[in-house]
Amino acid sequence: MNIKVLIGIIIILVFVIFGTFSFKKSLTPYVSFEEAKSMDAIVQVIGKVAQGESTYDTTTHLFHFTLRDPEGDALDVVFDGTKPANFEQATDVVVIGKYGEGKFVANQVLVKCPSKYQGSEL
Amino acid sequence: MFLGNLLLVLGLLSGLFSAFHFLKSGDAYPKTFGIAKSLYYLLVFFITVATLYLFYLFLGHHFEFSYVYGYSSTDLPLFYLLSSFWAGQEGTFLLWLFFGVWLGVFLLKKDDELKSHTMFFYLVVQIFLLILLLKKSPFELVPGFAPEQGRGLNPLLQDFWMVIHPPLIFVGYAALAIPFSYALAALLKNNYKSWLKRALPWTSFGALFLGAGIFVGGYWAYKVLGWGGYWGWDPVENASLIPWIFVLVFLHGVIIEKTDGALRKTNLFLAILVFLLVIYGTFLTRSGILADFSVHSFTDLGINLYLIFGMILLIIFSLGLLLWRSPKINSPKIDRNVLSQGFGVILGMVFLSVSAVLILLGTSSPIITGLLGNPSKVSTIYYIRTNLPLGILIALTLGVIPFLTWKGSIIAKKILLPVSLSIILTLLALIMGVRSLVYLIFICMGIFAFMANLFVFIRRIRTNILTAGGFLAHTGLGILLIGVITSSAYSSSVKVNLPKEEEKDIWGYHLRYQGLEEKELRVEVSKGRDNFIAKPKFYYSDYTDGVVRTPHIDYNIWGDLYLSPLEIQTEEESFVMKKGEDIKFRDYKIRFLEFDMVPHSVEGKMVVGARLEVSWNEEKQVIVPTLIMGMEGEKTQRGAELPEGDGLVYLEEIDADNKAISLSIVDISQEASETLILEMSRKPLIGLVWLGTIFMMIGLVITWWRRRKEAG
Numbered sequence: 001m002n003i004k005v006l007i008g009i010i011i012i013l014v015f016v017i018f019g020t021f022s023f024k025k026s027l028t029p030y031v032s033f034e035e036a037k038s039m040d041a042i043v044q045v046i047g048k049v050a051q052g053e054s055t056y057d058t059t060t061h062l063f064h065f066t067l068r069d070p071e072g073d074a075l076d077v078v079f080d081g082t083k084p085a086n087f088e089q090a091t092d093v094v095v096i097g098k099y100g101e102g103k104f105v106a107n108q109v110l111v112k113c114p115s116k117y118q119g120s121e122l
Numbered sequence: 123m124f125l126g127n128l129l130l131v132l133g134l135l136s137g138l139f140s141a142f143h144f145l146k147s148g149d150a151y152p153k154t155f156g157i158a159k160s161l162y163y164l165l166v167f168f169i170t171v172a173t174l175y176l177f178y179l180f181l182g183h184h185f186e187f188s189y190v191y192g193y194s195s196t197d198l199p200l201f202y203l204l205s206s207f208w209a210g211q212e213g214t215f216l217l218w219l220f221f222g223v224w225l226g227v228f229l230l231k232k233d234d235e236l237k238s239h240t241m242f243f244y245l246v247v248q249i250f251l252l253i254l255l256l257k258k259s260p261f262e263l264v265p266g267f268a269p270e271q272g273r274g275l276n277p278l279l280q281d282f283w284m285v286i287h288p289p290l291i292f293v294g295y296a297a298l299a300i301p302f303s304y305a306l307a308a309l310l311k312n313n314y315k316s317w318l319k320r321a322l323p324w325t326s327f328g329a330l331f332l333g334a335g336i337f338v339g340g341y342w343a344y345k346v347l348g349w350g351g352y353w354g355w356d357p358v359e360n361a362s363l364i365p366w367i368f369v370l371v372f373l374h375g376v377i378i379e380k381t382d383g384a385l386r387k388t389n390l391f392l393a394i395l396v397f398l399l400v401i402y403g404t405f406l407t408r409s410g411i412l413a414d415f416s417v418h419s420f421t422d423l424g425i426n427l428y429l430i431f432g433m434i435l436l437i438i439f440s441l442g443l444l445l446w447r448s449p450k451i452n453s454p455k456i457d458r459n460v461l462s463q464g465f466g467v468i469l470g471m472v473f474l475s476v477s478a479v480l481i482l483l484g485t486s487s488p489i490i491t492g493l494l495g496n497p498s499k500v501s502t503i504y505y506i507r508t509n510l511p512l513g514i515l516i517a518l519t520l521g522v523i524p525f526l527t528w529k530g531s532i533i534a535k536k537i538l539l540p541v542s543l544s545i546i547l548t549l550l551a552l553i554m555g556v557r558s559l560v561y562l563i564f565i566c567m568g569i570f571a572f573m574a575n576l577f578v579f580i581r582r583i584r585t586n587i588l589t590a591g592g593f594l595a596h597t598g599l600g601i602l603l604i605g606v607i608t609s610s611a612y613s614s615s616v617k618v619n620l621p622k623e624e625e626k627d628i629w630g631y632h633l634r635y636q637g638l639e640e641k642e643l644r645v646e647v648s649k650g651r652d653n654f655i656a657k658p659k660f661y662y663s664d665y666t667d668g669v670v671r672t673p674h675i676d677y678n679i680w681g682d683l684y685l686s687p688l689e690i691q692t693e694e695e696s697f698v699m700k701k702g703e704d705i706k707f708r709d710y711k712i713r714f715l716e717f718d719m720v721p722h723s724v725e726g727k728m729v730v731g732a733r734l735e736v737s738w739n740e741e742k743q744v745i746v747p748t749l750i751m752g753m754e755g756e757k758t759q760r761g762a763e764l765p766e767g768d769g770l771v772y773l774e775e776i777d778a779d780n781k782a783i784s785l786s787i788v789d790i791s792q793e794a795s796e797t798l799i800l801e802m803s804r805k806p807l808i809g810l811v812w813l814g815t816i817f818m819m820i821g822l823v824i825t826w827w828r829r830r831k832e833a834g
Contacts, residue, residue, distance in 0.1 A: 003460055008472060015476045019508055023483060026504035029496050042501065050758075056689045058799060061617040083688055084349070087668065094415075096501060108501070 028096050033067070033075040036099050044096045045075060045104070049087070056083065067093060067104075079106040087111055126175055126187075126261025133168035134252050136161045141245040147238045155238060159230060162241070165248070166223045173220045176213065176260055180206055186268035189213065189260040195274035205285040206275050211408060212260035214288055219251045221289075221296035225324075229300060232833075234320055239307035240300075247299045247397075250432045257425045274665045283342040287335055291362055294332025295400050298369065300324035302397035302440070305390045309443045312450065314386060321393060322376060323833050326826035329369040330819060336362050337815045348658075348673040348686040350613065350803050352811065355505040357412045360485040361403030367478035368396045371471045373825070378464055381528065385468075386453035387444075394440045399482075401436060405429050406485065415488045415499040459530025466523040470516060477512045481505060510560065517567035517603055520596045521574040540573035556612065564607050572600030588831065591824030598817025605810025609681070615803035617688065620645070622796050631683075635798045643687055643798060647676070658687045658800075681806035689799040693789045696774070701781040708791075710764060711737045714783060717776070718746050732773050732783050736765055747773040747785070761788075 028044045036045050047067035054065035063079045077095055087093070090111040097106035143158030176189075180203055185191040193213070194206035207213045226244055234240070278284070301321035308317035339359065340352035353359060372392035378385045406412055409426045458464045483490070484504050488497040521544075525537040548566040556562055575596040582590035618628055620635035627633075636644040641661035647654055659672035673686040697705045704713045718731030731748040745762040761770040768791035775784045 004465060007460070007469075011469075011472060012476070015480070015508075015512075018511075019476075019480050019483065022504050022507050023487070023500060026500045026507070027487065027491065027498050028501050029491075029498035044498065056691075056799065058619050058689075058691060058797065061799070081349075 033069055033073040036075065036104060039099065042096065042098050042107070044094060045069075046092055046094045047075065049090065049093050054083075054087070065093075067095060075104050076102070077104045077106050077109075079109050081106075081109070084109055084111040126172060126179075127256070127259055129168045129172040129175065130252065130256050130259065130261070133165050133172065134249065134256065136164040136168060137245055137249045137252060140165055141242055141249065144238045144242040144245065158238070158241070162226065162230065162245070165245075166227060169216075169220055169223045169252075172261075173216060176207060176216060177204065180204065183272065184268075185270070185272050186263055187260070188262050188264045191264055191269055191272045193273070193275055195272040198275055198280075201285065202275055202280050205279070208288040208292075209275055209279055210260070212255070212258050214292065215251060215255045215258070216260060217289065218292040218295055219248060219255060221293050222248050222251065222299065225293075225296050225300065229324075232320065234316060236304065236307040236311060236313065236317060236320070239310050240303045240320075243303035243306040244299060247303070250436070253432070254425050254428055257428055276665055277663050277670045278346055278666075281342060281346050283338050283345065287339045287342060290331050290335030290338060292335075294328050294330075294335055294362075294366075297324050297328030297331060298365065298397050298400055300328070301372070301393040305393035306440055306443060309390065309447045312447060314390075314451065318376060318379060318389060319833050322829040323826060325369060325372060325376075325393070325396075326822060326829050329366065329373060330822040330826055332362060332366045332369065333822060334819055336366060337812075337819075341812065344808075345675065346672055348671050350615065350673075350684055350686065350801075350805070351610065355481075355484070355502045357415065357485050358407050360481050361407045364478050364482050364485070365396050365399040365403060367474055367481070368392060368399060371474045371478070372396060374467050374471050374474075377467055382456040382458075382464060383454050384456045387448055387451050390444055390451070394444060398433075398437055398440065401433050405433050412488055412499075415497075458528075461526055461532050462530035463523055463526040463528045465530075466519055466526055470519045470523070473512055473516045473519060477509055477516070480508045480512075484508075510564065513603055513606075514560075514564050514567050517564070517571040517600060520599060521567065521570035523596075524574045524578045524593070536577075537574075540570060540577060543573050544570040556608075558611070561607050561611055565604055568600050568604035568607070570600070572597055572604070575600060588824065588828040591821045591826075591828060593821070594824065595818045595821025598814040598819075598821060600814070601810050601817060602814025605807055605812075605814055608806045609808035609811060612806050613803055615684075615801055617799060617801050620798040620800055622798070628802060629804075631802075633800075633802075635800075637796075638690070643690075645674070645685065645798070645800065647683075647685075656685045658685055660687045660690065677809070679809060681804050682808050684801075684803040684805055686801045686803070687798060688801055691797045691799065693794050693796070694786050695789070696784060696786045698782060698784045705785075707764075707769065707787050708789075709738050710769075712771075712785075713737075715744070717778070717781075718748075730773070730776055732776070732785070734762075734771065734785075738765060741765070745771060747771045749773040749776065 028042050031039065031043045031045060033045060033047070036043050045067065047069045049065050049067060054063070056063050061080070063081065063083050065077050065079075067075045067077050069075075077097075079095075079097075084090075087109075092112040094110040094112060095104065095106045096108040096110070097104055099105070140158050140161035143154045143161060147153070147155040147158055179187050179190050180194055183190070183194070183196050189210060189212050190206075193209040194203055198206065208217045226241070226248070229244065230237070230241065301324055304317040304321040304324075308314050336359075339362075343354070344350075344352040372389065375385050375389045375392055379389050409429055411426075456464070484500045487500045491498050521540070522537075525533045527533065544566055547569045548562060551565050552562060556565060575593045579590050579593040579597055582593060616628060618626060618633065620626055620633055622635050622637055625632055625634045631647055631649045634646040636646060636655075638644075638660065641659055642657040643660050645656040645658070647656050654676065656674035656676070658674040659670060661670055662668070663670045671687050673684055676683040676685070695707065697707075699705055699714045701714055701716060704711055706712075713735040715733040715735050718733045719729075728751045729748060730751070731746040734745050734747070736743050736745055743765050745764070747762040748760040750758040750760070759772045759774070761772045763770055764787075768789070770788045770790055772786045772788070773783060774786050777783070
């Protein structure tokens with residue numbers, strides 16, 4: 001067999017396996033608060049944050065907020081990071097992270113603001 | 123409404139007739155070509171007038187138009203007022219179409235046997251955009267009375283880079299429809315002699331603009347958003363990155379076809395694929411399908427059906443045509459050595475394609491997993507993990523290619539210098555603190571790619587600068603890759619509490635927070651002789667109904683100092699009071715008069731206000747802080763300012779049974795003590811990212827110039 005074709009096949013095969021593996025491993029499913037509390041995996045939850053229900057702890061530099069879903073369930077979230085630029089006007093807040101020790105530890109907080117970014121490409 | 127939409131309908135009609143005549147003219151009916159051309163100019167005319175009309179509506183503050191109302195206001199400076207045009211989806215479709223029809227005018231100027239059919243396919247694309255635009259027109263009126271004032275433009279978008287970002291992207295998108303049309307015309311006519319030569323300048327042009335648009339967007343995110351990065355792997359960003367990577371693949375495939383005559387089918391496929399990916403990206407970001415997975419929730423505009431239908435039609439037709447013609451296209455197989463430059467180029471194409479496909483898979487993950495059940499997206503780690511090894515392989519390929527001959531041998535003598543220089547610089551990185559093996563390899567390859575291509579570039583400047591574009595772009599990519607690693611993997615950050623007028627020492631910097639002045643914070647930063655006043659922005663915006671924060675960046679060759687304000691903690695006093703009672707705050711006497719119930723609840727929310735009588739210096743005034751309570755228990759407070767502007771009163775809670783309220787008053791006077799919480803980060807060598815980008819863009823300009831000359 002042609003060595004070049006062989007190289008090509010090997011490269012593609014390696015990346016297909018590697019890609020699928022990474023893809024599966026980094027999937028973060030959307031779950032309810034209840035499910036998030038019982039799962040030992042990185043998941044994604046969505047909810048609303050009421051004004052006054054987010055505080056920034058100046059000693060630990062952690063950002064705390066309470067996420068609420070339409071069923072009335074609440075989830076305490078702690079985030080070691082910057083408060084997103086437009087957190088206050090969010091209609092929904094998406095949090096990616098893992099539950100542990102009574103709190104949902106967020107790796108990433110996404111703020112959703114309809115009409116605000118609508119149209120801007122980035 | 124009438125005039126704007128009429129222009130669009132007239133545009134659509136001329137476009138349709140023009141397309142029909144272009145198709146009919148082909149070779150057989152050269153006479154109808156003139157008619158088609160005139161009709162095309164008519165389309166250009168209508169779209170241009172519609173565009174100018176929308177600008178006119180913005181400049182005249184015609185808030186009876188809901189698009190003008192939604193994205194502008196009378197207090198916007200002229201520059202931002204003009205940019206409101208493309209602040210929303212409707213306007214960006216018009217902008218895209220405007221660039222599209224005008225590029226078509228230049229396309230018409232070149233005489234070519236494929237011209238009629240190319241114009242036909244090109245028009246199909248414009249008509250598709252026009253239909254989307256008609257479905258979601260910027261010329262709709264606000265129902266009822268015309269508002270006095272518009273909603274304004276999002277303060278985050280009021281930035282020079284954000285103003286130019288959408289036009290750059292859409293010039294790119296518009297241009298990439300041209301190689302697509304040429305490829306389809308060539309397939310339809312089964313004539314592959316000239317399409318590539320004709321399509322090439324447009325491809326380089328599109329790659330240049332789309333690339334510039336992507337990087338400008340990244341720079342804006344870094345400068346304005348304050349999270350410290352420039353790329354977040356968000357679907358909106360990926361949607362333009364994926365077609366761009368494939369344009370680059372295509373530009374390299376062309377080199378093979380031009381020298382060896384091979385890869386003919388691949389190039390046809392790539393020209394088609396690039397534009398299909400532009401459309402797919404538009405679908406991803408405009409349909410609302412990723413609404414729950416992206417920071418930028420592009421809501422469903424009701425154009426989904428049209429978008430999906432149009433996209434599927436384009437995919438089936440173009441790929442179907444390619445498959446049907448494919449057996450007849452004769453593409454010679456050229457067998458070159460593994461050590462040939464040609465093989466290196468193909469290898470680079472494979473790596474780039476794999477990277478783009480992986481990003482495409484990740485971006486589409488909610489759709490892919492949605493088909494299997496529970497839609498979920500991949501975390502950003504996925505993109506980083508998969509692209510890291512590809513980045514290394516791409517850099518290695520870039521570095522080796524200049525030392526290979528086209529026929530297949532390695533010029534071993536010349537490779538020694540860049541290799542040894544790379545190793546020395548990598549050792550330097552090791553001494554500077556880079557310890558991870560992967561990052562060391564990455565940096566080493568980046569330096570190698572940079573060095574290797576820089577030498578060739580310098581040599582080419584002297585011989586033939588037109589052939590130097592690629593090498594300059596590769597030099598830039600090498601620099602960019604180094605910058606990506608140093609600025610992200612070796613970024614350090616710390617959060618500092620800065621009580622007003624107290625000096626703090628961090629990393630050898632003396633920091634002193636001086637207070638808030640006109641929407642800007644003043645932070646004195648000094649280190650040795652170097653000192654400056656950082657002015658990050660921090661203010662409340664009515665538009666976003668929240669605090670807007672913008673970092674201060676101290677640009678530096680060795681790395682930026684990035685100061686991002688997080689919070690300001692102020693003194694706050696709480697009071698509980700019953701109806702008729704008084705409280706004292708500073709020199710104010712505040713009495714709770716009564717509740718101020720707003721009879722109409724807004725969207726199921728209850729709005730309660732407390733009428734407070736404020737007495738001071740023998741004057742009296744009533745202020746009404748309000749509390750808005752939603753169905754799910756969420757509260758929104760609208761504070762009221764004290765008469766002298768030195769305090770903000772918030773209604774925290776109400777107790778209707780006891781006719782009591784609890785208030786909090788935030789002291790915002792000059793004497794109030796406040797603490798700024800600031801995130802301070804170092805971004806080592808982040809300037810390399812922008813420097814690399816500029817090199818890549820200049821490289822693309824040179825390539826474009828070369829291809830333009832070749833096309834004649």
